[in-house]
Amino acid sequence: MATIFTKIINGEIPGTFVHQDEKCVAFLDVAPMTEGHVIVVPREEISHWIDADQDLLDHLMAVARNIGRAQKEALDCDRIGLMVVGYEVPHLHIHVLATNSMDDFDISDRAPMQTPEQLEGPAEKIRQALAKQS
Secondary structure, three states: OOOHHHHHHOOOOOOOEEEEOOOEEEEEOOOOOOOOOEEEEEOOOOOOHHHOOHHHHHHHHHHHHHHHHHHHHHOOOOEEEEEOOOOOOOOOOEEEEEEOOHHHHOOOOOOOOOOHHHHHHHHHHHHHHHHHHO
16 A cells, blocks of 8 residues: 555645655655655655665755755754654655754644645745755
């Protein structure tokens, strides 16, 4: 059975994308921990990050770094943080977060579900900052 991330990638469920390529996608989390919370997800369904091949992991981290740089430019934050947890969805994903303190990493303190319209503002800021990197 396809994961929720595969359904987002395939367009069966809406997603607010900031990056797409042949290996992965990046979209805003619908229940963000911080403004502009992005999830980087490989197109291939891999349950655990240690099962991914090194080339894919390198690619995912490069995409996460570019998104983090864009978040740093576009959003008011002290640092960019990463999390790879994997309990919520059994599909490898990297959380990229604009952070101001360790409190921002409390996964139990998420915003309520956001609408695509609410996510579009932060997404557009990130897209514009990513476009400057090209």
